[in-house]
Amino acid sequence: MYTLVTGATGGLGRAFAHILASRGEALFLTGRSEEKLAALKEELAPFGAEILYCPCNLEEEGERAALFDRADRAGVRFSRLVYAAGADTQMAFEKYDEARIVFQTRANFEGAVSFCRAFLSRTPLDGTSELLFIGSVSGCSPMPYFALYSATKKALEQFLSGIRYELKGKAKVTCVLPGGMPTRPDIAENIRTHGFFGRISALPPEKVAAISLKGVRKNKKRVLPGFWNRTIAFFSALTPPPIRNRIIARMWGRTEKDHFSDSPQS
């Protein structure tokens, strides 16, 4: 049985792939870039686990279907889905164009819903299969200058909460809400600009991946990794919205993240 990992070529997805391959678990990896996937397969080769991969742009319905066709033709059976793909554009919404809207909503939400359905139709619904999705602590409250990202992550959590009820006894469903992880230089810079709280709440992706896998094994509904992330989320929920919006706007308006704008493979 295979674990299907989306966003495997990113910082967190790669951490999942390393942990699972080191346990000898069979992996079916995906990301947009064939070159990056081939390099990751090579990197994981010393573990001796079975590794398959298939590039797929999650924005494209046809590519999503083609991935599952390919898996079916190869006789792959899935027991776990790790949906770690995501796009985190951070800028004033006035600056968005249509491509940025489509890209972020499809990678963060539509792709997740679509993979969820395709996975469920290919896995035994006997309570053992695991569906693990990466949301974000940013989905806990509205976020000026990160508004669309925050909304897609909130939508994901709400969707998972609903299907979790439907799938009781049939499959485990967990949504993980990480805080900052320095997976790319622009994210590391972003964390730095958030000062003391940014620094203390940031966690390495390896740690988040390990906590997430434990969470889904125990069928936790929601996992908020790290003491400081939980504390910040708790106090943030207690803060009156106008004050919270002002604080978030001041912190998130300072920098921009537009990692995926130039090239899908950048």
Ligand SMILES: NC(=O)c1ccc[n+]([C@@H]2O[C@H](COP(=O)([O-])OP(=O)(O)OC[C@H]3O[C@@H](n4cnc5c(N)ncnc54)[C@H](OP(=O)(O)O)[C@@H]3O)[C@@H](O)[C@H]2O)c1
């Ligand atoms: N880093 C953080 O601070 C942080 C905090 C909270 C939540 N998260 C969430 O954690 C997850 C992983 O983030 P990360 O930090 O590992 O980011 P990352 O290093 O930028 O990785 C993102 C991954 O998603 C893939 N992806 C993006 N758009 C895609 C698309 N349209 N089709 C297919 N694959 C696509 C990328 O594939 P390519 O390699 O092909 O581009 C890459 O593998 C995301 O869901 C993110 O929202 C991150």
